[in-house]
Amino acid sequence: MRDFTQTRRSTLKMLAAGTGILAAPSIIRPAMAQSKVVNITTYDKFVPQSFIDQFQKDTGIEVRIRLTDDQGKQYNLLAAEGNAPSTDIVTVTGHRLSQFITSNLLAPLDTGRIGNWNKLAPAYAGAPQLSIDGKTYGVPLLAGFEGLVRNTEYTKASDSWDIMFDEQYKELTSYIVSDFLSITMKYQGTDGDYVTYEGKDAEALAATNKARDYLIKNKPQVRKYYDAGSEVQQMFVNEDIYVAQAWSGPAAKLIMDGHPIELSIPKEGTYGFLYSFNVVNNAPNADAAYKFLDAMLSSPEIGAAMSRQSGFASAFAGVDTVLNDKERAAMTLPDEQLQRIQFFSSKNRKMKNDMIDKASAEVKAG
Amino acid sequence: MMVDSSMTETAKVSPRAGPSYAGWIGKLVASPLYAATIGLIANSHKTRLVLLLAIPLVWIVTLHIGPIYQMARISIMDNYPPAPGGPVYTLDNYRLFFQEPLYFMPFLRSIIFAVCVTATTLIVVYPVAYYVAKVVKPENRTRALLLLLTPFWAGELIRTFSVIMFLANRGAVNVFLREIGLIDRPIILLYNYFSLSFGVIYLISLFMLLPLYSAIEKIPSSLVDAAADLGAGPWQRFRRVILPLSKDGIISGCSLVYLTSIGVFAAPLLLGGPNSTIFPEIIASLFHGSSDKWPEGAAFSILMLAVSLSTVGLFMRVVGGRTVKLM
Numbered sequence A: 001m002r003d004f005t006q007t008r009r010s011t012l013k014m015l016a017a018g019t020g021i022l023a024a025p026s027i028i029r030p031a032m033a034q035s036k037v038v039n040i041t042t043y044d045k046f047v048p049q050s051f052i053d054q055f056q057k058d059t060g061i062e063v064r065i066r067l068t069d070d071q072g073k074q075y076n077l078l079a080a081e082g083n084a085p086s087t088d089i090v091t092v093t094g095h096r097l098s099q100f101i102t103s104n105l106l107a108p109l110d111t112g113r114i115g116n117w118n119k120l121a122p123a124y125a126g127a128p129q130l131s132i133d134g135k136t137y138g139v140p141l142l143a144g145f146e147g148l149v150r151n152t153e154y155t156k157a158s159d160s161w162d163i164m165f166d167e168q169y170k171e172l173t174s175y176i177v178s179d180f181l182s183i184t185m186k187y188q189g190t191d192g193d194y195v196t197y198e199g200k201d202a203e204a205l206a207a208t209n210k211a212r213d214y215l216i217k218n219k220p221q222v223r224k225y226y227d228a229g230s231e232v233q234q235m236f237v238n239e240d241i242y243v244a245q246a247w248s249g250p251a252a253k254l255i256m257d258g259h260p261i262e263l264s265i266p267k268e269g270t271y272g273f274l275y276s277f278n279v280v281n282n283a284p285n286a287d288a289a290y291k292f293l294d295a296m297l298s299s300p301e302i303g304a305a306m307s308r309q310s311g312f313a314s315a316f317a318g319v320d321t322v323l324n325d326k327e328r329a330a331m332t333l334p335d336e337q338l339q340r341i342q343f344f345s346s347k348n349r350k351m352k353n354d355m356i357d358k359a360s361a362e363v364k365a366g
Numbered sequence B: 001m002m003v004d005s006s007m008t009e010t011a012k013v014s015p016r017a018g019p020s021y022a023g024w025i026g027k028l029v030a031s032p033l034y035a036a037t038i039g040l041i042a043n044s045h046k047t048r049l050v051l052l053l054a055i056p057l058v059w060i061v062t063l064h065i066g067p068i069y070q071m072a073r074i075s076i077m078d079n080y081p082p083a084p085g086g087p088v089y090t091l092d093n094y095r096l097f098f099q100e101p102l103y104f105m106p107f108l109r110s111i112i113f114a115v116c117v118t119a120t121t122l123i124v125v126y127p128v129a130y131y132v133a134k135v136v137k138p139e140n141r142t143r144a145l146l147l148l149l150t151p152f153w154a155g156e157l158i159r160t161f162s163v164i165m166f167l168a169n170r171g172a173v174n175v176f177l178r179e180i181g182l183i184d185r186p187i188i189l190l191y192n193y194f195s196l197s198f199g200v201i202y203l204i205s206l207f208m209l210l211p212l213y214s215a216i217e218k219i220p221s222s223l224v225d226a227a228a229d230l231g232a233g234p235w236q237r238f239r240r241v242i243l244p245l246s247k248d249g250i251i252s253g254c255s256l257v258y259l260t261s262i263g264v265f266a267a268p269l270l271l272g273g274p275n276s277t278i279f280p281e282i283i284a285s286l287f288h289g290s291s292d293k294w295p296e297g298a299a300f301s302i303l304m305l306a307v308s309l310s311t312v313g314l315f316m317r318v319v320g321g322r323t324v325k326l327m
Helices: A008-032 A049-059 A069-080 A094-102 A160-166 A176-185 A201-217 A228-239 A248-256 A286-296 A300-310 A326-330 A347-366 B005-011 B025-028 B031-042 B045-075 B092-101 B102-136 B138-153 B156-167 B172-181 B192-216 B221-229 B236-246 B247-262 B266-271 B280-287 B294-321
Strands: A038-042 A060-065 A088-094 A139-151 A173-175 A222-225 A243-247 A259-264 A268-278 A339-345
Touching: A038 A069, A038 A268, A038 A286, A049 A060, A049 A286, A049 A300, A060 B266, A069 A088, A069 A094, A069 B280, A088 A286, A088 B092, A094 A268, A094 A347, A139 A176, A139 A228, A160 A243, A176 A201, A176 A243, A176 A268, A176 A347, A176 B156, A201 A347, A201 B005, A222 A228, A222 B280, A228 A243, A243 A248, A243 B247, A248 A259, A248 A300, A248 A326, A248 A347, A268 A286, A300 B236, A326 B266, A347 B102, A347 B280, B025 B192, B031 B045, B045 B294, B092 B102, B102 B138, B102 B247, B102 B280, B102 B294, B138 B192, B156 B192, B156 B266, B172 B192, B192 B247, B192 B266, B221 B236, B236 B247, B247 B294, B266 B280, B280 B294
Parallel strands: A038 A060, A038 A088, A173 A222, A173 A243, A268 A339
Antiparallel strands: A088 A268, A139 A243, A139 A259, A139 A268
16 A cells, blocks of 8 residues: 655645535535526426426526425425525415415515516416415416326226225225325315314314324225325326325326326315415525516416426416317316315414324324 | 654745746745745644544534534424524423324334344345355355345435335236236235335345455354364354354444334335334424424434434444454
8 A cells, every 4th residue: 555645735635625625515505596597496397398498598597496295395494494595486385375474485476577477367367375465475387186086997986085985995095194184074074174163273173083083994995195196196007006085187197198097076075276486585596586487477388388297287378278188188177076176275274284294193103 | 643754854845946836826835824834734743633634523523413413403492493582492392202102103113123124134135145255256256246236236216116116016026926827916015014124125235235245254164164074064053153253244234224224214105005104204294294393303313313323232232242253
């Protein structure tokens, strides 16, 4: 082994390397705050790559996508960054907006800076789910609901959530525990959105525990508790499950891809949600963020591409005319079923989050 | 560190005597401050030692101890991020674990799971390590070892998904069994303890293989031959000679596998079923949940760390206390 001979030059190199390592955090943070960059936290397949490429080419602004699969994760990470966020745009569902706003994580939207604002479908521009105290907080993107999904080759048609608890499908069902707790409450005739439980803790707890106990009792039916849409898609493709509660987007995507899947809204009803892009409070690249939002609304083709990729219905005007018949069919349900959707409210969220989180952990551990 | 006199002499040469540089580097090199600094570094053994140790120390403190310290700090806060006015410190987050039976079952399940996985990995991997270290010809050993390590060149997630593709209802095993007419309906192999253990053992067997190989390879064949000459049968030779002499490898391998499997997160999430929820998943759900529960998650993480390290410490003390010395 050769002896290490220390020279002036090697000492200097060592010092430079050490300084570089120590200085790294202060170099990385300003790099995120370059005006030619926009950092977006969103779900997989929400922003089409073709649009990102075109936007980068037209504006010279680099788009950096960070994926999330859960509103809670996104909230916690953003909250942990406090006044120095490293992301500019986040993807928040309408009913979670109040939680983000209460924590001072989102900036009200200056719609005057979005020239294409009028290209939103009239039903969604300034949707009540995205407005608080007269201020708009998000650009609506995609609308979805919690659906009943089944493999049509191995299951019988059903207009009820009963099928999720049918002995015939033992170890062949799957759901997101926290979402399905709300649906089970609805199925049992209680309020899974907790709007009517404001100030009625005991009543809310009794309803939550009733749903929790029912899910624990029916645990043998479950093959797996999942978290992300891609997981339930994979389980259906591998035929590991025949029936599931799933977001409409991933289910519609399976239908579009030709799998023998049916998406429906049972007679007991379900919950709906609206995804929006929101500018973060103290966003390091707010200008670039507004340019991105404006460009995104410029053409219904972009909205159609988002719908095709995610399976969710677009909030942009004119998208219906761009989608083909098969795509429209996968994303559309009969009016009778659509009327069963109750959009999640933004009221009484803390009680709901606390009770659902605890009950979810109990179902998993039970 | 030894510093010979010639090196010291070289270091004492004035920086101005070296090659000349243009621009700001030249000005810097010519400055008296530079000469004084370089002189101090080059002439003082103590300064050089401090500088040499500073980088690894900063690395360990900031990247290894730092995150755990921060986790421990958050674990005693009532809220994170702290409310305006600063954090309030409390032990309630730790108390929650002992008060709420809900969390105890997955915690116990994690420990039992890690112990079972460690024991199974040892039983599965030991013969493989022995085969490579003692049966394979010395010139082919590196090749055999590389062959065994090939799957580990792929990332953890890729290997986890490959297990899913292998065990799913339409995966390789079920398709094969259906093709040869052994089954009509797929056997449920995925999303249960079987798939979870299979996946975790596959993911972490490397941590057992390498220490075992290293320990077994060092056992002199002459000792095994001598035992055979003295009438010891295969089982006796294994129990009385090979096993005690490979104890160091067993202890290292078991410690690594136990510590990795008790904290494994992605594999249980992707391969586990509704009845195999383990403690890291509960911790993750506290960090990912709708409400702000980072302090509870941090407290549970610290508890898990403490229990993992103390069980390994106990294991090393009990089993490793009587290590056999070759020389």
